Amino acid sequence: MxxxxxxxxxxxxxxxxxxxxxxxxxxxxxxxxxxxxxxxxxxxxxxxxxxxxxxxxxxxxxxxxxxxxxxxxxxxxxxxxxxxxxxxxxxxxxxxxxxxxxDVNRDDxxxxxxxxxxxxxxxxxxxxxxxxxxxxxxxxxxxxxxxxxxxxxxxxxxxxxxxxxxxxxxxxxxxxxxxxxxxxxxxxxxxxxxxxxxxxxxxxxxxxxxxxxxxxxxxxxxxxxxxxxxxxxxxxxxxxxxxIFDEEIKLRNNIAKKYSEELHFLVKTQKIHEYNTTVFAQYTILIEERDKFLNFMKDQKIPTTIHYPLPLSKQPALSKYAQNLTENSEYLTQRVISLPISPYLKKEHQERVIESIKKFKKTTGKMQSCNKFFENSKL
Ligand SMILES: Cc1ncc(COP(=O)(O)O)c(C=O)c1O
Missing domain, CATH: 3.40.640.10 (Type I PLP-dependent aspartate aminotransferase-like (Major domain))
Known part of the structure; x- marks a missing residue:
């Protein structure tokens, strides 16, 4: 696993x-x-x-x-x-x-x-x-x-x-x-x-x-x-x-870069601004048919997590405070899914994750229009 x-x-x-x-x-x-x-x-x-x-x-x-x-x-x-x-x-x-x-921005x-x-x-x-x-x-x-x-x-x-x-x-x-x-x-x-x-x-x-x-x-x-x-x-x-933290940040960025290079034409992901550097606590993509994707990845024995499935205002414990319509938060909570990432993710494991996503995309036949993730990034 x-x-x-x-x-x-x-x-x-x-x-x-x-x-x-x-x-x-x-x-x-x-x-x-x-x-x-x-x-x-x-x-x-x-x-x-x-x-x-x-x-x-x-x-x-x-x-x-x-x-x-x-x-x-x-x-x-x-x-x-x-x-x-x-x-x-x-x-x-x-x-x-x-x-x-x-609300949040839909791109970042x-x-x-x-x-x-x-x-x-x-x-x-x-x-x-x-x-x-x-x-x-x-x-x-x-x-x-x-x-x-x-x-x-x-x-x-x-x-x-x-x-x-x-x-x-x-x-x-x-x-x-x-x-x-x-x-x-x-x-x-x-x-x-x-x-x-x-x-x-x-x-x-x-x-x-x-x-x-x-x-x-x-x-x-x-x-x-x-x-x-x-x-x-x-x-x-x-x-x-x-x-070892600085070195680990570099490793995280290398892994994120590989995901982005391999996947940017298939899935949308968080836009990283040119004035920022990030530590990729999560590497999160957007998927239209998320439930199908979740099951597919489960079958491939690849762990994924949803960060986060509901806007905060829809959490039962907070819903009494709900006021604004937050379309982008709704949009993102319905589509986000995080992939395995850590400085120690093995090359062959990351390749399996990438290949599985490519396979899923082929089977669903749907290509999304995607932001070029590293277009402006310093990485
Ligand atoms: C955005 C954000 N805020 C706050 C927290 C709370 O941190 P802790 O779990 O250490 O209490 C977390 C933890 O996941 C978080 O991701």
């Missing part, structure tokens, strides 16, 4: 060093906020070019604490793209604020800044801009859309750590940026983990308090927080994985 994300091969490559790092943690025994957490935060801040990094328990908690740090609560509105993972909007609802779902699948402009109201407190599948949205245009208003931008960079927008690293661009270290993410740990990034010292201090029950010093709680710390053991794993 072809692995959808090959974490075992990665582990085999780094096994000795990971074990050494873990052994060190077991020896010093500081499992909560041990020295590895601060070492990692320093390295991640440097990697992104942000002033501050705060290691937290997951990408979801990173988003939640970012909203709390910006004082988002009941009566506030937060603009989110309607095409994303559930957590992007879930955190808004948890705090009693209202998610405002706006990212939040449409023109829709942001249309949906700003006197209640808008923040915009969560999602860097979907590893590519950042057009932050300059989103900044312009805010037009000097007191609205914060949060980057949901759960999928994009390591990518860049106009030469700036993802997670260094917004008021607060959030990422996830879920195992299958481009930089993933061996459990749950995440981080917040900011250049604002006050926000960084608030985030550090929020992750320890709002504690400013031991057993003094100035605000309501959560238990939202990154585990020392996960930080140790991430320190080791960071050593």
């Amino acid at each position: 072809i692995p959808f994300v090959d974490l075992r091969s990665q582990y085999k490559d780094i096994e000795d060093n990971v074990k050494k790092r873990l052994h060190k943690v077991l020896e010093h025994g500081q499992y909560i906020l041990g020295p590895e957490v601060e070492e990692l935060e320093t390295k991640l801040a440097k990697f992104t070019g942000s002033d501050f990094c705060v290691g937290v328990s997951s990408g979801t908690d990173a988003l939640l604490m970012a909203l709390v740090a910006l004082d988002v609560g009941p009566g506030d509105e937060v603009i989110v793209p309607n095409f994303s993972f559930f957590a992007t909007a879930e955190v808004v609802a948890i705090l009693g604020a209202k998610p405002i779902f706006v 699948f990212l939040i449409d800044w023109k829709e942001v402009v249309k949906n700003i109201s006197s209640k808008t407190k923040a915009i969560i801009a999602v860097s979907l599948y590893g590519q950042c949205p057009d932050f300059d245009q989103i900044e312009k859309a805010i037009d000097g208003k007191n609205i914060s931008i949060i980057e949901d960079g759960a999928q994009s750590f390591g990518s860049s927008y106009k030469g700036k690293k993802s997670c260094s661009i917004s008021t607060i940026s959030c990422t996830s270290f879920f195992p299958s993410k481009p930089l993933g740990c061996y459990g749950d983990g995440g981080a917040c990034f900011t250049n604002n010292k006050k926000i960084a201090t608030t985030l550090k308090e929020l992750r320890v029950h709002g504690q400013s010093k031991k057993y003094y709680h100035g605000r309501i927080g959560i238990n939202g710390r990154l585990d020392t053991i996960q930080a140790a794993v991430l320190l080791e994985k960071l050593e």
Whole structure:
């Protein structure tokens, strides 16, 4: 079976060093906020070019604490793209604020800044801009859309750590940026983990308090927080994985390039802007007869995943907030399908995936008009 994300091969490559790092943690025994957490935060801040990094328990908690740090609560509105993972909007609802779902662009699948402009109201407190599948949205245009208003931008960079927008690293661009270290993410740990990034010292201090029950010093709680710390053991794993991360990004891009070269005349995929680099958290194509395709790939023993099958506003838990018609989000959720990708995807496995898609296209006899994926890309 072809692995959808090959974490075992990665582990085999780094096994000795990971074990050494873990052994060190077991020896010093500081499992909560041990020295590895601060070492990692320093390295991640440097990697992104942000002033501050705060290691937290997951990408979801990173988003939640970012909203709390910006004082988002009941009566506030937060603009989110309607095409994303559930957590992007879930955190808004948890705090009693209202998610405002706006549409994405049909070509790059990212939040449409023109829709942001249309949906700003006197209640808008923040915009969560999602860097979907590893590519950042057009932050300059989103900044312009805010037009000097007191609205914060949060980057949901759960999928994009390591990518860049106009030469700036993802997670260094917004008021607060959030990422996830879920195992299958481009930089993933061996459990749950995440981080917040900011250049604002006050926000960084608030985030550090929020992750320890709002504690400013031991057993003094100035605000309501959560238990939202990154585990020392996960930080140790991430320190080791960071050593090979740049090389892994190159490998991901090579695999994506091969998919694009072989498939661009057969299927549509996410447009990558010339001002962006991406980490291909997912390599996602659009397929008209998706159910048929899913069954076909299953028969070929090729794993595929749908990221994501519903617009957020159609999720039962969020449907009460539904407002706008978001045609592109509808269109994409009905057609997207992600192919196996990871730095360790074997050549012969990728060839099997490509051959299967070609075979499917031949049997259905349908050719789509396709964007030339790498037309403007620097890759
Ligand atoms: C876009 C997006 N936001 C938020 C999250 C939440 O991250 P985590 O699973 O670490 O809580 C994810 C994780 O899949 C994600 O893809």
